[in-house]
Amino acid sequence: NKGKYEHYMQKEIHEQPESLTTSMRGRLLRGGSCKAKSVLLGGLKDHLKTIRRSRRIVFIGCGTSYNAALASRPILEELSGIPVTMEIASDLVDRQGPIYREDTTVFVSQSGETADTLLALEYALENGALCVGITNTVGSAIARNTHCGVHVNAGCEIGVASTKAYTSQIVVMVMLALAIGGDTLSSQGRRGAIIDGLFELPSKVKEVLKLDEEMKDLAKLLIAEQSLLVFGRGYNYATALEGALKVKEVALMHSEGMLAGEMKHGPLALVDETLPIVVIATRDSCFSKQQSVIQQLHARKGRLIVLCTKGDAASVSVSGSCRVIEVPQVEDCLQPVINIVPLQLLAYHLTVLRGYNVDQPRNLAKSVTTQ
Ligand code: UD1
Ligand code: BG6
Numbered sequence: 263n264k265g266k267y268e269h270y271m272q273k274e275i276h277e278q279p280e281s282l283t284t285s286m287r288g289r290l291l292r293g294g295s296c297k298a299k300s301v302l303l304g305g306l307k308d309h310l311k312t313i314r315r316s317r318r319i320v321f322i323g324c325g326t327s328y329n330a331a332l333a334s335r336p337i338l339e340e341l342s343g344i345p346v347t348m349e350i351a352s353d354l355v356d357r358q359g360p361i362y363r364e365d366t367t368v369f370v371s372q373s374g375e376t377a378d379t380l381l382a383l384e385y386a387l388e389n390g391a392l393c394v395g396i397t398n399t400v401g402s403a404i405a406r407n408t409h410c411g412v413h414v415n416a417g418c419e420i421g422v423a424s425t426k427a428y429t430s431q432i433v434v435m436v437m438l439a440l441a442i443g444g445d446t447l448s449s450q451g452r453r454g455a456i457i458d459g460l461f462e463l464p465s466k467v468k469e470v471l472k473l474d475e476e477m478k479d480l481a482k483l484l485i486a487e488q489s490l491l492v493f494g495r496g497y498n499y500a501t502a503l504e505g506a507l508k509v510k511e512v513a514l515m516h517s518e519g520m521l522a523g524e525m526k527h528g529p530l531a532l533v534d535e536t537l538p539i540v541v542i543a544t545r546d547s548c549f550s551k552q553q554s555v556i557q558q559l560h561a562r563k564g565r566l567i568v569l570c571t572k573g574d575a576a577s578v579s580v581s582g583s584c585r586v587i588e589v590p591q592v593e594d595c596l597q598p599v600i601n602i603v604p605l606q607l608l609a610y611h612l613t614v615l616r617g618y619n620v621d622q623p624r625n626l627a628k629s630v631t632t633q
Pocket of ligand 1: 404405408409
């Protein structure tokens with residue numbers, strides 16, 4: 263039931279304040295005056311000791327689920343101190359990459375039925391690793407076959423392009439990082455700020471959804487383009503990949519997400535006055551580096567669309583020449599949840615304006631159960 267919406271993707275984008283709330287329900291504890299703020303993930307509590315002792319955490323997934331894991335990697339590394347590596351499920355299986363008994367492998371999948379991810383799970387089980395599932399589907403193959411895990415609880419997602427499951431997966435993996443990371447005195451301030459940020463996140467998402475009309479206008483400008491680049495780094499490298507994936511899969515427009523730190527090692531050759539480029543430059547420890555990326559792209563006459571923190575338009579737009587999208591600021595590790603929303607809206611409007619099927623894009627399936 264699409265309710266007042268025309269498409270499931272549109273409905274699912276707009277219901278993110280509610281889906282995020284459901285994903286966090288009963289899992290965040292703010293404590294009383296003397297009690298510390300904490301996280302309770304029922305599905306993991308008996309396994310946390312083993313996870314904390316593991317030599318490495320390996321995130322494994324495909325498509326949007328892989329991107330959600332990538333967005334959560336920095337905070338998991340920061341709070342746990344354990345090296346976190348990333349694997350695209352099919353590539354791990356193709357390479358028969360090393361997986362050890364001392365590893366914790368984390369399988370991220372909205373459907374819980376993706377064939378590539380399931381094969382990687384089988385492989386990790388054979389190799390004796392602890393297998394943790396992060397899935398949105400209770401009773402799915404991944405939920406059943408992992409040793410333990412966390413249900414994402416974002417609600418059923420129908421649009422083939424994943425939107426609300428993506429933002430809920432990130433929130434669940436930030437909670438996973440809080441659960442694995444030790445509650446040391448020195449980390450209490452940071453942990454408290456993240457937990458407060460999680461509580462405020464649904465209302466901040468509601469705020470960023472007000473960009474709907476503005477993103478429709480931007481889509482009108484981009485409707486006939488051949489290609490769109492998206493540059494991000496740090497927490498928002500994943501946002502660049504996921505934003506480009508949305509544009510590619512539903513609007514059927516060539517789009518690439520790129521690590522801004524790699525710009526000079528190839529992508530810069532593509533820059534001219536015609537190719538539109540989105541640069542994600544919200545406030546975090548990478549902000550000044552992104553400011554310099556904007557200047558360098560501007561010097562090569564790049565057609566820039568900058569996604570920045572509210573109030574920063576003047577400091578990111580070189581002599582007012584960029585189109586700017588301003589978003590509310592949240593704790594750095596939660597910023598990817600905010601930043602993806604305008605890009606989801608852009609992909610949605612581009613698709614409708616170009617006359618393509620939003621909910622069932624050409625050649626794609628919601629759940630890819632064959633290799
Ligand atoms: C669980 C209940 C929830 C209830 C809550 C009350 C279920 C599905 N969840 O939520 O309805 O309100 O207790 O305390 O009944 N698991 C895996 N692999 C996965 C995902 C989950 O093995 O990929 C396992 C978990 O380790 C756990 C179980 O499934 O044993 C349920 O996980 P989850 O729903 O996340 O647990 P709770 O949030 O505690
Ligand atoms: C398919 C879907 O390719 O599988 C994508 O079209 C999705 O939207 C990918 O990201 C992975 O799916 P899942 O269910 O494992 O998260």
